[in-house]
Amino acid sequence: MASFKSRIKKLSSDKSPLILANDYESGVSDMESRTVRNIKTLSPYLCAIKFNFHFLLPLGQKQIAKINKIAHDHHMQTIADIKLNDIGNTNNVTAETLWGMGFDSVIANPIMGPGNLEKLISHAHKNNNGVISLCHMSSPEAQLTYELPVQLKSKKTILYHLFLEWATSLGADGIIVGATFPDIVSFCKKKSKGKLSIYSPGIGTQGGDIQKTIQSGSDYLIVGRTILNSKNPKETAKSLFDLAKN
Incomplete structure (x- = not known):
């Protein structure tokens, strides 16, 4: 089997760089059937679909496995957006599950430290799976944390610069950088010398612009509420697809 990085790159080339953030808000019923419908209806426009904690927790393993299989049958990759962040053994057990x-x-949180992140990446790659590491998120409050100054023994840096350095040197399959910060997307692309794929959430509802984000260097565009809350999700996905392909 090809690596995750190769699989999603091919699907992006064949279809588009759009990824659906299938993260419904609280109170939404029938999440499983809605998700299956999304996959079957929107798959021509998407290379992948991601699921956050609040979507996964109410479901059982059989339900999640079924959803993943349907996504694969419709030529989409699946991403567990759980911001994994723990010691090596716990990370590996979680990843195996x-x-x-x-x-x-x-998706992992590099605050776990480079040693634990390296073990997780190695574990994933042995299974032809991938690790996408947080670098700078899309919400406005991300500036309060990811842009914090950090004092290391040998130098001063900024937290997201450090996360970028770890992801690049440890061979992560990609990093998360919000579409709402195109200058940071551009910085990360140049600093990593193209070695890292950039996944950008925040398209649409949060204010991220597809074409500006692509021009800044993002490889994959994560869209959630713009599609999920649309009166016609298929039509909305198609319009975003057209923008991403032009």
């Missing part, structure tokens, strides 16, 4: 349910990759 995710791979067992059919996930292709996991």
Whole structure:
């Protein structure tokens, strides 16, 4: 089997760089059937679909495995967006469970430290799966944390610069950088010398612009509420697809 990085790159080339953030708000019923409908209806326009904690927790392993299989049958990769962040053994046990349910990759929080992140990446790659590492998120409050100054023994830096450095040197499959910060997307692309794929949430509802984000260097565009809350999700996905392909 090809690596996760190769699989999603091919699907992006064949279809588009759009990824659906299937993260429904609280109080929404029938999340499983809604998700299956999304996959079947929107898959021509998407290379992947991601699921956050609040979507996964109410479901059982069989339900999640079923959803992942349907996504794969419709030529989409699946991403567990759980911001995994713990010691090496806990991360590996969690990852094994995710791979067992059919996930292709996991989003991790590098605050766990480079040693634990390296072990997680190695574990994922042995299974042809991927790790996408947080670098700078899309919400306005991300500036309060990801842009904090950090004092290391040998130098001063900024937190997201450090996260970028770790992801690049440890061979992560990609990083998360919000579409709402195109200058940071551009910085990360140049600093990593193209070695890292950039996944950008925040398209649409949060204010991220598709074409500006692509021009800044993002490889994958994560869209959630713009599609999920649309009166016609298929039509909305198609319009975003057209923008991403032009």
